[in-house]
Amino acid sequence: xxxxxxxxxxxxxxxxxxxxxxxxxxxxxxxxxxxxxxxxxxxxxxxxxxxxxxxxxxxxxxxxxxxxxxxxxxxxxxxxxxxxxxxxxxxxxxxxxxxxxxxxxxxxxxxxxxxxxxxxxxxxxxxxxxxxxxxxxxxxxxxxxxxxxxxxxxxxxxxxxxxxxxxxxxxxxxxxxxxxxxxxxxxxxxxxxxxxxxxxxxxxxxxxxxxxxxxxxxxxxxxxxxxxxxxxxxxxxxxxxxxxxxxxxxxxxxxxxx
Amino acid sequence: xxxxxxxxxxxxxxxxxxxxxxxxxxxxxxxxxxxxxxxxxxxxxxxxxxxxxxxxxxxxxxxxxxxxxxxxxxxxxxxxxxxxxxxxxxxxxxxxxxxxxxxxxxxxxxxxxxxxxxxxxxxxxxxxxxxxxxxxxxxxxxxxxxxxxxxxxxxxxxxxxxxxxxxxxxxxxxxxxxxxxxxxxxxxxxxxxxxxxxxxxxxxxxxxxxxxxxxxxxxxxxxxxxxxxxxxxxxxxxxxxxxxxxxxxxxxxxxxxxxxxxxxxxxxxxxxxxxxxxx
Numbered sequence: 001x002x003x004x005x006x007x008x009x010x011x012x013x014x015x016x017x018x019x020x021x022x023x024x025x026x027x028x029x030x031x032x033x034x035x036x037x038x039x040x041x042x043x044x045x046x047x048x049x050x051x052x053x054x055x056x057x058x059x060x061x062x063x064x065x066x067x068x069x070x071x072x073x074x075x076x077x078x079x080x081x082x083x084x085x086x087x088x089x090x091x092x093x094x095x096x097x098x099x100x101x102x103x104x105x106x107x108x109x110x111x112x113x114x115x116x117x118x119x120x121x122x123x124x125x126x127x128x129x130x131x132x133x134x135x136x137x138x139x140x141x142x143x144x145x146x147x148x149x150x151x152x153x154x155x156x157x158x159x160x161x162x163x164x165x166x167x168x169x170x171x172x173x174x175x176x177x178x179x180x181x182x183x184x185x186x187x188x189x190x191x192x193x194x195x196x197x198x199x200x201x202x203x204x205x206x207x208x209x210x211x212x213x214x215x216x217x218x219x220x221x222x223x224x225x226x227x228x229x230x231x232x233x234x235x236x237x238x239x240x241x242x243x244x245x246x247x248x249x250x251x252x253x254x255x256x257x258x
Numbered sequence: 259x260x261x262x263x264x265x266x267x268x269x270x271x272x273x274x275x276x277x278x279x280x281x282x283x284x285x286x287x288x289x290x291x292x293x294x295x296x297x298x299x300x301x302x303x304x305x306x307x308x309x310x311x312x313x314x315x316x317x318x319x320x321x322x323x324x325x326x327x328x329x330x331x332x333x334x335x336x337x338x339x340x341x342x343x344x345x346x347x348x349x350x351x352x353x354x355x356x357x358x359x360x361x362x363x364x365x366x367x368x369x370x371x372x373x374x375x376x377x378x379x380x381x382x383x384x385x386x387x388x389x390x391x392x393x394x395x396x397x398x399x400x401x402x403x404x405x406x407x408x409x410x411x412x413x414x415x416x417x418x419x420x421x422x423x424x425x426x427x428x429x430x431x432x433x434x435x436x437x438x439x440x441x442x443x444x445x446x447x448x449x450x451x452x453x454x455x456x457x458x459x460x461x462x463x464x465x466x467x468x469x470x471x472x473x474x475x476x477x478x479x480x481x482x483x484x485x486x487x488x489x490x491x492x493x494x495x496x497x498x499x500x501x502x503x504x505x506x507x508x509x510x511x512x513x514x515x516x517x518x519x520x521x522x523x524x525x526x527x528x529x530x531x532x533x534x535x536x537x
Contacts, residue, residue: 152425153372156373162372166368247358
């Protein structure tokens with residue numbers, strides 16, 4: 001068996017073992033499903049109420065993706081600005097750090113105050129959660145361009161834009177995609193967070209309502225959906241990363257596919 | 259040697275420093291990097307700058323490239339003040355800085371994507387004319403089989419060959435080299451001297467080579483300038499007229515070793531001058 005297959009096998013085994021142990025412990029210790037429902041009950045809830053859950057899944061995915069795309073755009077622009085200019089970097093960084101260190105839960109009420117409850121605060125919270133890792137990674141990638149190479153290109157008469165386009169941006173691609181994976185999951189956290197506070201749609205809202213009705217299996221079903229969506233988003237961006245910025249990982253590719 | 263009639267506006271002096279001085283910082287804290295220096299580099303000349311480390315060799319190179327403005331005095335390149343981009347410039351450093359996501363072919367082609375007038379036709383010619391141009395150049399340095407390899411698949415010496423190709427692909431009339439062979443082992447370095455020499459003999463660009471290797475200077479240069487310790491100035495200027503193509507065995511002949519010895523003493527003196535001044 002090759003290393004790749006074995007690795008997959010053990011990863012799958014660990015997941016199954018985790019849920020198996022959970023199921024067995026719940027039965028053996030007679031845990032009430034009001035405290036911790038068994039995986040089988042959660043699965044049953046998921047399947048049984050999927051028609052109700054489905055629109056909420058779409059709602060959460062929609063706000064996450066819009067917030068994420070806006071966050072990527074904002075993050076790219078700010079990152080490109082502060083990564084190419086030393087002065088912009090030094091002046092803007094303290095403000096950015098300050099902004100990013102605000103717990104985003106605290107911002108949701110403000111968004112609700114401005115835009116009412118619903119999709120808009122969810123999108124904005126997702127944006128606020130996810131743009132910072134992109135800014136940091138893009139700025140770092142750009143700032144680490146070799147000064148000698150910049151000299152070589154400048155002496156040929158290259159403009160700042162030429163250097164950014166031919167050297168800076170391709171160099172940041174591995175950083176960018178690494179940050180995309182993180183940003184996608186952050187955006188997800190953001191929109192769910194906003195939904196739990198102020199929305200009547202979305203998985204976050206489903207979980208809040210379910211918990212106040214003591215419908216614990218549904219709360220856990222919501223958690224499951226979030227976990228699966230999170231993994232899917234992560235996997236999707238890993239795939240794109242391999243395609244676009246595979247050059248940074250080529251040694252791993254060779255050793256694992258050979 | 260230089261034909262003026264053909265192009266008319268051609269200037270026999272490729273680079274001229276006239277009382278150019280560079281200091282970093284302002285006021286009392288200013289540190290002089292280069293004392294008032296005057297230097298003329300003729301077109302097609304291969305000039306080597308040697309001197310103790312930190313003496314301002316690279317500063318002169320940066321002045322010639324236009325990346326640095328003199329604090330005082332003037333730098334005239336191709337008959338115009340620096341910044342006017344009168345000459346096409348190629349540059350290579352000790353660090354090859356090839357881009358890891360591009361093949362050697364595309365790395366060498368990069369200047370054609372940037373430098374006028376090549377850039378306007380980059381899209382249409384990158385797979386035809388420009389590709390052939392790059393391959394011909396790679397063949398000159400013995401890298402034709404590696405055109406489609408990535409930089410990480412090549413050795414240090416091969417990367418430096420590719421780096422030279424990238425510095426030459428847009429046919430620069432001024433080539434600026436900052437210790438390009440400094441990080442290589444002795445044998446690879448000697449191989450690259452020969453490569454560099456044949457590239458120069460074939461194209462005859464004006465070359466300004468900064469090096470601390472006296473043998474390298476003697477092997478490659480047609481003229482050697484020795485600089486004093488920081489803040490630098492030129493303390494010796496001599497022509498080297500050994501026949502070309504020069505070979506490594508020639509570097510062991512008496513004439514060559516005598517030159518080597520003389521340069522060595524000049525530099526050692528320059529260093530001890532500073533040591534006694536500081537004491």
